[in-house]
Amino acid sequence: MLRFILPLLLLPGNALLLVHSWSTFTVPHTAGKDDTPGLTASLSKFSTNATILFQKGITYNIFTPIKFPVLTNVDIRIEGNLSYPTDIPTIQSCVSLSFICLGSSGLDVTWLQFADIVGSSSFPGAWFTFTGGSNVTFQGSTDPQWGWIDGHGQAWWNINQQTNRPHGIAFSKINNGVIRDIKIWKPIGWNFATSSSQNVQILNNVILAVSDNASKSFGSELLTNFSDKLSLYSDGFSAGGTNLVFENNHVENGDDCITIGNGAINITVRDSYCANGHGLSVGSLGSGGSVANVQNVLFENAVMNNSLYGARFKSWTGGNGAAKNITWRNITFNNVPFPIYVTQNYFDQEDGSKPNVTNPNNTHVENFTFDNFKAYHSSKEAASVSAALSLCFLVVVEEYDTD
Known part of the structure; x- marks a missing residue:
């Protein structure tokens, strides 16, 4: 007969808790080679009660996307640095709809059918994908x-390249998670997304998506004479899910600093610094007639520098649903032309001029508050409201000062 002795912890009430062992996996690195396979080959062994460690002092080559399995009680620590491939074709080959490359530039490339990490034209995927889990x-x-x-990302911005362009980190379907102290330099696309996650804290992260030149990449010609160092389509945080806290994050980019997406409920964004971008945004909502549901969102204690928009809401004509109880409080604006910008007839500017839409439906907005705003060197037009059918209800502006 085999006998196993398991460590037990005696708890009050005579409850017994099984103490699981904790393991650590140090990601291997080989100079000039793709380090992703060395990680993914071992993920199944370290998906529960484990630390996955990228060592300090090493720059890892993440030449192909990483897709994490469902994780339980896992701490992923990036104490070293991570690097994407430097050439655009290598990444584009990995982002095609039907295939993912298992090699990198200068190496043999193997092809495997793989369609669910990243897509092409609509960029639904990310270079780092979390598929679910708890306590991550x-x-x-x-x-x-x-x-x-x-x-x-600079090479992509210089030539305005958007084809097969992956996003950064999809922290999806995580219950009880933390994203902290991550620093991103020149991302190719959007940075963080938290779709369908709940009870997540996003703390002390840095995103620097600022161009070295005045190429005005990815459509930023729309902002000529406003900023010469933009990288559009580089959203900092895309908040989706419930009970999320974003705190003390620093974002310099050419798109939304943070955007609150459909289905987001109980979202707090505080102590933020945002520069060069498109503001603290809710939406866009209601695209294609979809039904929106966004509730209980608080933005507070933020500084916005050299940004096109500040407090921003955007929804499409023809959409349905509602956005309720949205507050922007204690916001300071420096050189922000539109500190408050609300539009209910949003459209994709790249598709041409604003369409003439007469659909009577629109996303209902209720209980919007703009409280204690201070603006310096901004435009004379402090606020802009564009409501297709005057469907703005209970919008309150309190304590708005301009100097």
């Missing part, structure tokens, strides 16, 4: 030299 931490480093993810 994705953590960088407090050392200013380490904990960086380098997307090498």
